[in-house]
Amino acid sequence: MNTTSLSLLDRLSRGSDQAAWSRFVDLYTPLLLAWCKRLGLSDADSADLMQTVFVTLCEKLPAFRYDPAHSFRAWLKTVLLNSWRNQARKQRSGTPGAAAALDPDQLPDTDPRLQLDEAEYRSHLVRRALAMIQEQFEPTTARACWEFVVEERPAQEVADELGISVNSVYLAKSRVLRHLRQELRWLL
Known part of the structure; x- marks a missing residue:
């Protein structure tokens, strides 16, 4: 039988457990994609953002410690939004005059479009x-x-x-x- 999600986070914090990463990706990709849709991203932009988010998670999860008083889901959404903002800044700096449908720097984390x-x-x-x-x-x-x-x-x-x-x-x-x-x- 597979481990619980809390132990999954513990396994991820060790960094190299491929089965744990597969499980995590399987569990959270639909949720992350739902947020991407709410941001108005195309399928291609969503796929790019998802890659960036999972790279960031590979870097951040080893230091992450779950606190039951706080929401893991909110932390995950923050990682996604920060990655989106960073990507949008890079795109704007590389393409003069380019404007996103939503300005990531002006969109607060509490925007109703992002609330599930x-x-x-x-x-x-x-x-x-x-x-x-x-x-x-x-x-x-x-x-x-x-x-x-x-x-x-x-x-x-x-x-x-x-x-x-x-x-x-x-x-x-x-x-x-x-x-x-x-x-x-x-x-x-």
Whole structure:
């Protein structure tokens, strides 16, 4: 079973754990891309910015220490905005008369366009959770949990359909939900 997100940050702080970096990129790319869309960036500009952000994170995360009193999400957004501002300054200095649709230096971090409301953030987490279930569990286990928990079908009906025991349906629910709680606990 994969480690929790807090231990993921700890693994990232050591710098060379490729599996941890892959996991981090997988978890946070959709969130970072949502912020890029809110900034009005094209797909190409978003991809460039994402590369810059991940390079910055490679440099900064070894010194980062998570403080439960502060938001990791806010820190991550600050890294993205600072990277965007730096890129925009470089583009302006290299192209006389170039103007961005949004002036990064005039856009405060608290601009409403950059705010993901809690429902949107939770929606992002639900999509990630569904992807994790499909990636990390056998199809029968994932489907048993989905049908029983989300679709609210009776355990016996799910068991009969999947050709497994009722106990296996309950075990699938327990394993998948325990894993999701561990993976997503600090993100919530």
